[in-house]
Amino acid sequence: MADKVLMKGNEALAEAAIMAGCRHYFGYPITPQTEVAAYMSKRMPKVDGVFLQAESEIAAINMVIGVSSTGKRVMTSSSSPGISLKSEGLSYLAGCDLPALVVNVQRGGPGLGGIQPSQSDYFHATRGAGHGDFHMIVLAPNSVQEMVNLTFKGFDLADKYRMTSMLLADGTMGQMMEPVSLDQGVVNTYEKPWALTGTKCERKPNIVNSLLMDPETLERLNFERFERYAQIERDEVMYEEYLMDDAEYCVVAFGVAARVSKNAIDEARNNGIKVGMIRPITLWPFPKAVLNAAADKVKAFISVELSMGQMVEDVELATRCKKPVLLCNRVGGMIPTTKNVLDSINKAVEIGGAE
Amino acid sequence: MTVFEKPQALTEAPLHYCPGCTHGIIHRLVAEAIDELGIRGRTIGVASVGCSVFSYNYFNCDMVQAAHGRAPAVATGVKRSDPNNIVFTYQGDGDLAAIGTAETVHSAGRRENITVIFVNNAIYGMTGGQMAPTTLPGQVTQTSPYGRDVTKVGYPIKVCELLSNVDGAAYLERVAVNNVQNIKKAKKAIKKAFQNQIEGKGFSLIEVVSTCPTNWGMAPDKALNWLEENMLPYYPLGVYKDITAEEEK
Ligand code: SF4
Numbered sequence: 001m002a003d004k005v006l007m008k009g010n011e012a013l014a015e016a017a018i019m020a021g022c023r024h025y026f027g028y029p030i031t032p033q034t035e036v037a038a039y040m041s042k043r044m045p046k047v048d049g050v051f052l053q054a055e056s057e058i059a060a061i062n063m064v065i066g067v068s069s070t071g072k073r074v075m076t077s078s079s080s081p082g083i084s085l086k087s088e089g090l091s092y093l094a095g096c097d098l099p100a101l102v103v104n105v106q107r108g109g110p111g112l113g114g115i116q117p118s119q120s121d122y123f124h125a126t127r128g129a130g131h132g133d134f135h136m137i138v139l140a141p142n143s144v145q146e147m148v149n150l151t152f153k154g155f156d157l158a159d160k161y162r163m164t165s166m167l168l169a170d171g172t173m174g175q176m177m178e179p180v181s182l183d184q185g186v187v188n189t190y191e192k193p194w195a196l197t198g199t200k201c202e203r204k205p206n207i208v209n210s211l212l213m214d215p216e217t218l219e220r221l222n223f224e225r226f227e228r229y230a231q232i233e234r235d236e237v238m239y240e241e242y243l244m245d246d247a248e249y250c251v252v253a254f255g256v257a258a259r260v261s262k263n264a265i266d267e268a269r270n271n272g273i274k275v276g277m278i279r280p281i282t283l284w285p286f287p288k289a290v291l292n293a294a295a296d297k298v299k300a301f302i303s304v305e306l307s308m309g310q311m312v313e314d315v316e317l318a319t320r321c322k323k324p325v326l327l328c329n330r331v332g333g334m335i336p337t338t339k340n341v342l343d344s345i346n347k348a349v350e351i352g353g354a355e
Numbered sequence: 356m357t358v359f360e361k362p363q364a365l366t367e368a369p370l371h372y373c374p375g376c377t378h379g380i381i382h383r384l385v386a387e388a389i390d391e392l393g394i395r396g397r398t399i400g401v402a403s404v405g406c407s408v409f410s411y412n413y414f415n416c417d418m419v420q421a422a423h424g425r426a427p428a429v430a431t432g433v434k435r436s437d438p439n440n441i442v443f444t445y446q447g448d449g450d451l452a453a454i455g456t457a458e459t460v461h462s463a464g465r466r467e468n469i470t471v472i473f474v475n476n477a478i479y480g481m482t483g484g485q486m487a488p489t490t491l492p493g494q495v496t497q498t499s500p501y502g503r504d505v506t507k508v509g510y511p512i513k514v515c516e517l518l519s520n521v522d523g524a525a526y527l528e529r530v531a532v533n534n535v536q537n538i539k540k541a542k543k544a545i546k547k548a549f550q551n552q553i554e555g556k557g558f559s560l561i562e563v564v565s566t567c568p569t570n571w572g573m574a575p576d577k578a579l580n581w582l583e584e585n586m587l588p589y590y591p592l593g594v595y596k597d598i599t600a601e602e603e604k
Contacts, residue, residue, distance in 0.1 A: 059458055062432065069419045070436040089425075
């Protein structure tokens with residue numbers, strides 16, 4: 001393993017993208033992810049890559065579509081309001097079965113909202129990133145190291161399944177500095193016979209397209225796409241468990257919320273409360289099975305979020321509402337404190353699993 | 356002896372365009388230019404949204420279909436992926452001059468080395484004849500049933516004139532396909548727009564003043580007359596910018 005370097009989350013993910021073979025980046029300035037664009041503007045020319053500041057988020061995602069259709073690794077990044085604008089393109093990427101990495105360093109909303117960390121784009125990322133039936137692989141880092149690891153992973157999964165991977169970070173992950181290792185070993189490459197590389201007058205034209213006027217064909221392609229999604233739900237779920245072996249209460253949290261929760265769990269354990277955590281790393285596919293299994297052991301769940309309660313719905317669905325699910329949340333750019341989480345754990349203990 | 360043949364750069368698929376629609380002629384001109392320049396094997400086309408959406412079935416080269424108005428952004432990605440690609444977009448007036456205005460202006464501004472074929476028939480064809488950004492003052496459409504009232508909905512956008520003020524634009528010409536003479540001129544302009552790209556000259560846009568007999572509610576020959584009498588005075592033909600000519604001077 002190579003030496004560790006101290007890097008800011010946004011810059012670490014940008015460098016990781018280059019190391020993963022991405023040579024095309026299209027961006028637009030928006031806080032708190034502008035460092036990604038700034039970093040790429042410096043680095044890309046040095047590796048014969050392309051950095052282009054687009055005239056809009058909409059143009060940027062469509063430039064991504066252009067590069068992706070030629071079979072090359074490509075990414076864009078933005079923050080919440082900018083991601084809303086990219087929604088059209090996200091739907092087209094899905095409809096055209098094109099791979100891409102899209103980074104959302106979330107900030108508080110709705111509207112222009114604020115510029116402080118948030119997780120309130122969870123629904124957008126996991127449910128409704130645009131019109132039509134589709135999913136993105138949604139990866140939620142909780143350290144600068146994971147910003148790096150999941151960038152590599154995101155490109156790999158995108159190519160493997162021909163779809164968008166979204167790195168769903170928050171302002172904290174983007175701004176904080178930690179020592180990271182950038183070495184990720186071998187980068188897989190994938191055959192892309194569908195890519196637009198010019199026919200060289202030797203093969204039939206390739207067409208990248210999402211328009212299908214025949215409803216039977218469009219239905220069939222939707223079903224086929226969802227078969228691929230089912231495979232991803234089987235094979236690609238990622239999560240981390242923390243002190244779950246003897247846990248009677250289970251915190252569910254991702255990103256910065258998981259870091260705060262860890263401290264709260266350690267404190268609660270000092271007070272004799274057996275609490276652990278399941279931290280989803282893939283938000284889609286959501287770690288349903290492990291949560292459902294935990295529901296047979298623990299008395300209650302506490303979903304800790306920087307939103308008005310979005311992932312909490314997935315926890316309830318995954319556990320079939322077998323046990324109560326409490327919500328511990330702060331929004332608008334506020335981050336739950338250790339005390340906020342401790343209070344929620346204590347509340348869970350009080351009700352002792354009773355509805 | 357010259358035999359009249361279908362250009363290699365067109366597929367065998369029958370065109371779906373209405374009888375008398377000038378899209379067919381323009382497709383042919385684009386395909387002839389690609390053939391004559393010998394670039395079919397490295398040409399990648401970008402289809403837009405509108406009547407020409409199915410152009411991905413007609414051009415015999417790699418094709419990508421873009422969202423409404425986004426073709427120049429998609430083309431930018433395709434071109435930047437490999438500058439050896441010859442990249443063109445084929446867009447209508449609603450696509451290029453309304454919903455895609457920003458993409459059009461900024462790809463011109465960047466002097467993006469692409470070729471844009473812009474078909475201006477002053478109406479939204481595919482959705483059934485609504486007012487377009489290029490609909491003439493007074494022109495009746497489905498959404499301007501009393502005629503385009505410029506005091507309420509404003510004036511048409513003249514794309515070549517607009518882009519001629521953009522420093523990045525390399526070559527802008529407005530042509531028409533209403534008679535043989537103009538078709539020949541259109542062919543020459545389209546070929547030059549591709550030639551410019553081969554030579555790395557940058558953003559070239561050919562505006563083709565065209566007809567929509569179906570939504571204009573006219574027989575094809577009447578539509579051609581209407582084009583001459585109404586569109587050409589408002590949209591004068593000619594070269595609006597040509598940095599290659601300036602370079603030659
Ligand atoms: S609707 Fe108009 S533009 Fe479209 S194919 Fe028919 S005649 Fe041509």
